[in-house]
Amino acid sequence: MRKQLTLLLSVVLIASCSKSDDDKPANTGGNGRPGTVKVISNTAVNVDADAGNKGTFTLYNLAENKVVPNSDSATAKWDIGFKATTIIINGGVSGPGKASAQVVSGIYNDMGTAPEAGYKVDEAAAKAITGWYSYNMDTHIISPVAGKFFVLKTADGKYAKLEIFSYYKDAPNPPVATSASRYYHFRYVLQPDGSAYFK
């Protein structure tokens, strides 16, 4: 019954999904088999990550696929935040949520199940997400490291995988030194049912 409800919610009312009162521990693997619940799969483009250099993070809600105002920073309404190359998650020192994350190496499309362990929350000394980009001293281009992506638990404990594919406005290929930077382009898969399955 509950399974069907979640399914219904995720299909019909994607927006409300993150507000679900489903509070069970996220790593139980939920209700088991893959494919029973439709995953949320989105691509976000030109997410302004402090392009104006005001020193603020741009906060993002994955379930709703939208930017959350900074006035909501003390709530669990956002999952991940961007400011230049720095990425925070809504957990640990960065926010009141339950988010944790890890950077993994591999092929984004091939990951069917989120790893069970290895998640970290943001700490003052080290953010959970680091080392995702490569800065080239010759060309001054910032590029996502090929094969690196993030697996995270959102502010309300749902599994998601997220891959950044450009840091430049309109994702030019290749970017040049004069391309406008601090514009994130990423894609993600969010499993709203609390399970670790992405397929």
Add this chain to the structure above:
Amino acid sequence: MRAGASFAQTDTAGAKALQEVVVTATRNEQLVNKVPIPVTIIKKAQIQSMGAVLLQQVLAEQTGLFITSNHGTGIQMQGLEAEYTLILLDGEPLIGRTAGTLDLSRIVVSNIERIEIIKGPVSSLYGSDALAGVINIITSTKRKEGVTSATARLATNNTYNLDAGTKIPFSKGLFSVNANYYNTNGYTLGKENTSPTVSPFHAVTLQSRWQQDWSDKWQSVLSARYFDQRYNSFFQESKGIVDDKGKEQDANVSLNIRNTPGKRFSQVLRLYYSRYATREDMLYRQDQRVYDASWFTQQYLKPEYQADWQLHPQHQLTAGIGYIHESLEATRYDEKMAFNTGYLFLQENWKPGDKWNVLLGGRFDTHNQYPSQFSPKLSVSYNFHPNWRVLASAGRGYRAPDFRQLYLHFNNAAVGYTVAGTKLAVDILKEMQARGEIKQLNIDVSQLKDLDAESSWSYNAGIQGKPFSTTATKVNFFYNKVNNLIDTRAIAEKTNGQRVFSYVNVKSITTYGAEAEISQSLFKCWQLSGGYQYLRTLDNELYNKVKNKEVYTVDEQTKETRALKRSEYFGLFNRSHHTANFKVSYIHSRLGIDANARVVYRSKYGFTDENGNNTPDTKNEFVPGYATVNVAAAKSLFRNQLRLQGTIENLFNYTDPQHISTMPGRLYSVGLTWNFYHLNKHN
């Protein structure tokens, strides 16, 4: 400087090549077509016909060599970078490397008699740095011909070169002196008012040599060289324009005393001293405030004794013993550093019959800063036909950790990073932690071990011969595996967002390939020659990851991340798979005409890594392949007393400012040389 070392030959024709003598491969005179190691010889006439002024211009056109640019102009040999090639001047090492590169633009070619190039390690005779090979620049000559000459050359970018020298033979010796002044205004690629790509600089080189035959048995050679270069640059900084003025000085003196008591035994004592110093002052243009000032002084002292003993008609033994004292003082080093090396080398040259030549040697170096090194080498050649022979060799080469890797303490004022040599890294980190400058350590401090030398095993095999009387050809296959490569590693994050770097022995690389050369004389006056090198290089650890599908790329078509295929692994940065050169020359001695055109090609090569997988794989991580064409023509007049030459480098004006800052575009030059042949010719 090795007494009686060379046999200068001004003819380029093949006929006399049979008698040609080389010294670099064995440290004694050997016929080039007998020595079991392939030696490339570049003769004075060849250098002159190119109209070359600086050494890099000559080396750039040799098969299998590329010019690289990293803290100076260096040479890449058998796919190994500039720090792995030893540069000798008359058999003695030139010092003053910056980040491993010995800047070849410090060497003017005007009084070079010939250059000998050996590919493959020769650490068995020369010790450190002779890992990829050795380039020996030879200025001495046996020719007792008195000549005084003066050259003036004017080229694009207000580059001019004035050169004068004289050789005075006398009954028991030879005295020579040479002076050279080189000036260039450099050039700026890209927008005006930005820092010069190549700064204006001028340089003076003075060289002198006195050879005296005291008796049949005793001979001495005293030689000295002095080089002084000044450059002038500027850059824009947040607080204004900063003028950057620098000077570089290099001096060396060598004394060889040779004793030949009999036909079968000779011994030589060599004393060599060299000093290299730089000074750089950066001042704000507006108020002359100091932005940064630095200096660097390196000294090198080497006494060495060598004996050559013909034990038996088939056996020649060479043995040597020496000691090197090196010291360094610099702003980037906390105190004066000293390195001491003692060494012994031994070589047996066995000629079992006319067809075989076997060279077995080794050198042992003991050092006060890193583990002792033993470098053996075995080379064999076999003449299976009067005009053909096969050669093979196996040897070990090494390169010592240099001063900076052990003792550098450098805080980059402009960017804010720190570099710490391994001997100091632990203390420097502690001090920085105490000052609160360290945000996080990336490694366990106990991992910062003492550095070992980088070392290689290398194998070369080839064939040389003359399929026709006017055709000469050679092919060589090579394989080098270099272990314990010293690499920089970020050991800590600083609170200012920058990092602290130090050095570790980490990876190993492999380079392998083949080179082929052919030259063909046509109708007396024409000469065609060509060379090709095929090169593959591997970062072994990275390649293993590629094989395990642990290195990723984003597919250019699907835009999806996927594992990098083995076939897509291109190899190390700055290595072209294919390089080639081709030369046509026309020499008509009676008319005094000498003209040539040369093409140099290199295929695409990895320039940088943008997508963080440490290997060039996407299109914009490569420099496209290119070819350049250089031409030169000269006419001699009044029985070779006057020579006029014009050259065009980079005829088709190829440039790629984004990737190749050392390529200024088309360059013209005209030169005039006056030779006065002295009447008192001896011998």
